[in-house]
Amino acid sequence: MCGIIGYIGDRKACDVIVSGLKRLEYRGYDSVGVVTENGGELYIRKGAGKIGELEKKLGLSELPGNRGIGHTRWATHGIPDDTNAHPHTDCTGEIALVHNGIIENYLELREELLEKGHVFRSDTDTEVIAHLIEEELKTAGDFEEALRNALNRLKGSFALGIIYSRDVEHLYFVRHESPLVLGIGNGEMFAASDVPAFLPYTNRAVFIDDGEYVILSKEGYTVKDFRTGAVREKEVHTINWSLEMAEKQGYPHFMLKEIHEEPKAVKEAIYGNIEFMGRIAEEIAEYDKIFIVAMGTSYHAGIVGKYLFQRLARKVPIVEEASEFRYEAEGVIDKNTLVIAITQSGETADTLAAIRLAKRRGAKTLSIVNVVGSMATRISDLVIYTHAGPEIGVAATKTYTTQLTVLTMLAIALARHLKTVDEDYLNTLEEDLHKLPELIEEVLGYEDELKALAEELEDKRDFFYIGRGISVATALEGALKLKEISYIHAEGLSAGELKHGPLALIEDGVPVVAVAPSGKTFDKIVSNIEEAKARKGFIISLGDNDELRKISDVFLRMPEVDELLSPVVYVVPLQLLAYHLAVLRGNDPDKPRNLAKSVTVE
Numbered sequence: 001m002c003g004i005i006g007y008i009g010d011r012k013a014c015d016v017i018v019s020g021l022k023r024l025e026y027r028g029y030d031s032v033g034v035v036t037e038n039g040g041e042l043y044i045r046k047g048a049g050k051i052g053e054l055e056k057k058l059g060l061s062e063l064p065g066n067r068g069i070g071h072t073r074w075a076t077h078g079i080p081d082d083t084n085a086h087p088h089t090d091c092t093g094e095i096a097l098v099h100n101g102i103i104e105n106y107l108e109l110r111e112e113l114l115e116k117g118h119v120f121r122s123d124t125d126t127e128v129i130a131h132l133i134e135e136e137l138k139t140a141g142d143f144e145e146a147l148r149n150a151l152n153r154l155k156g157s158f159a160l161g162i163i164y165s166r167d168v169e170h171l172y173f174v175r176h177e178s179p180l181v182l183g184i185g186n187g188e189m190f191a192a193s194d195v196p197a198f199l200p201y202t203n204r205a206v207f208i209d210d211g212e213y214v215i216l217s218k219e220g221y222t223v224k225d226f227r228t229g230a231v232r233e234k235e236v237h238t239i240n241w242s243l244e245m246a247e248k249q250g251y252p253h254f255m256l257k258e259i260h261e262e263p264k265a266v267k268e269a270i271y272g273n274i275e276f277m278g279r280i281a282e283e284i285a286e287y288d289k290i291f292i293v294a295m296g297t298s299y300h301a302g303i304v305g306k307y308l309f310q311r312l313a314r315k316v317p318i319v320e321e322a323s324e325f326r327y328e329a330e331g332v333i334d335k336n337t338l339v340i341a342i343t344q345s346g347e348t349a350d351t352l353a354a355i356r357l358a359k360r361r362g363a364k365t366l367s368i369v370n371v372v373g374s375m376a377t378r379i380s381d382l383v384i385y386t387h388a389g390p391e392i393g394v395a396a397t398k399t400y401t402t403q404l405t406v407l408t409m410l411a412i413a414l415a416r417h418l419k420t421v422d423e424d425y426l427n428t429l430e431e432d433l434h435k436l437p438e439l440i441e442e443v444l445g446y447e448d449e450l451k452a453l454a455e456e457l458e459d460k461r462d463f464f465y466i467g468r469g470i471s472v473a474t475a476l477e478g479a480l481k482l483k484e485i486s487y488i489h490a491e492g493l494s495a496g497e498l499k500h501g502p503l504a505l506i507e508d509g510v511p512v513v514a515v516a517p518s519g520k521t522f523d524k525i526v527s528n529i530e531e532a533k534a535r536k537g538f539i540i541s542l543g544d545n546d547e548l549r550k551i552s553d554v555f556l557r558m559p560e561v562d563e564l565l566s567p568v569v570y571v572v573p574l575q576l577l578a579y580h581l582a583v584l585r586g587n588d589p590d591k592p593r594n595l596a597k598s599v600t601v602e
């Protein structure tokens with residue numbers, strides 16, 4: 001789970017690489033490295049730490065040459081230290097490479113290469129690739145053949161950037177189960193894990209598929225299949241994300257910027273899908289056996305999806321973490337099954353594995369994805385894009401509310417198609433859906449209040465988030481946001497579950513955040529709040545019924561909104577609360593410890 005970038009052209013390669021690495025840091029940030037080539041010599045600088053700290057220290061911007069590759073790492077094999085930082089080289093020092101992914105058979109390959117006399121310097125799985133290519137070069141006709149031979153021996157996931165000092169005209173890139181995209185310039189070419197890395201220079205992109213490698217020169221690119229060597233024709237896409245969209249725009253953190261982008265993102269999600277949601281609904285209407293699979297925040301969106309499908313389309317999907325589904329569901333998936341995968345990145349390993357399993361078993365697959373051209377979009381039968389734009393902060397915010405938006409649209413379209421719910425109600429719901437951006441804007445106005453609340457709660461050690469019905473997902477998501485960026489322990493649960501155990505933990509001053517929109521179970525959650533209050537819990541409630549004010553220490557008056565749409569609005573103050581707590585506690589909310597944006601390993 002790392003970021004890679006490469007450049008070949010007339011510019012100073014290190015400048016392009018360093019600026020690209022800064023935009024790729026969300027993929028991993030425990031170490032950094034750059035290699036450039038000049039006059040047939042490789043110049044390598046690397047070390048543990050973040051690019052901001054290392055740029056000067058390592059003199060990354062002083063490297064000579066007009067071609068090179070760079071890497072920002074999130075450790076999988078070998079601790080994050082200077083030696084394990086990429087690039088890695090072969091024994092001769094002529095081949096240097098960077099890698100995103102995991103080589104599963106690296107121990108076996110390492111043993112074999114050690115026996116042949118290769119000397120290893122790092123503990124990484126990556127280094128074997130450099131030595132393997134070196135070994136293959138002894139018998140292959142040229143570098144390309146050696147590379148192909150080596151690639152065909154690798155098991156696992158890998159996006160690679162490779163530079164060979166004897167071949168001064170080219171750079172080589174490879175994709176297999178880790179993302180890779182080319183940026184097409186005029187007289188210069190880029191390759192990276194993601195588009196924002198080269199967006200300042202070009203918005204023309206080619207998405208590389210699994211099993212392909214790229215020979216990149218200043219003037220162009222050739223993409224080939226590494227199993228057969230056959231040339232692959234590729235489509236050039238024009239990316240309409242502006243660089244501005246991919247940068248902070250004056251906000252102190254990407255996360256805060258992305259929370260403030262939610263009204264716009266939700267609007268885009270609506271308008272980007274309005275035309276064809278009916279067609280998608282028609283295609284899936286016949287399925288009664290439905291699984292929703294996802295991880296983390298996307299899994300919470302799946303829970304909202306379940307309530308929406310039940311209440312509107314009278315279908316009862318099973319929501320499963322993809323990491324469980326992929327090992328447990330094999331026997332129950334068949335051609336009568338619909339598997340809906342929700343994934344912001346479209347690259348989460350467990351979610352991709354779940355989609356692949358579903359396909360193998362003949363099921364219909366529908367993916368709800370943010371990243372255009374990502375793997376999930378390519379292996380699924382149907383795709384709905386969330387149109388949230390790039391999300392750089394590790395914690396998902398606008399991509400969650402857009403996932404909820406498209407799930408709501410899908411459930412409405414299904415209900416309309418199946419005539420399961422009164423058409424007037426669906427029309428009203430649809431009208432209300434269009435008001436969501438405004439309502440989010442309104443709750444963003446609570447930011448100062450939430451900041452003050454964060455100050456009051458800064459030293460608390462445990463939080464409880466409770467909700468009922470569709471709001472259970474909001475409680476879970478509120479707790480996840482708090483945990484991942486503020487490092488405060490938090491539990492999200494259905495309010496009904498409270499007195500079956502967790503109530504034992506509520507004592508004087510323990511914050512209990514109650515997500516309580518008006519609806520079917522409002523009275524029930526009021527009782528649960530009372531139970532927590534009786535144990536002297538510190539009650540923070542979110543709702544549109546003033547009753548709550550009387551029983552709460554802090555009451556956040558939310559705009560009136562249909563209960564089914566409430567998760568899109570109610571989660572926003574919880575994101576802001578988590579954000580401000582993280583900042584007050586001195587954490588960087590964009591880069592929470594131990595986490596990375598896309599989890600491309602199991």
Ligand code: F6R
Pocket residue numbers: 295296297298299342343344345346347348351394395396397480484597598599
């Ligand atoms: C939390 C968060 C993660 C992701 C999860 C799945 O804020 O971002 O829990 O939701 O890793 O990622 P995607 O949606 O890319 O499959």
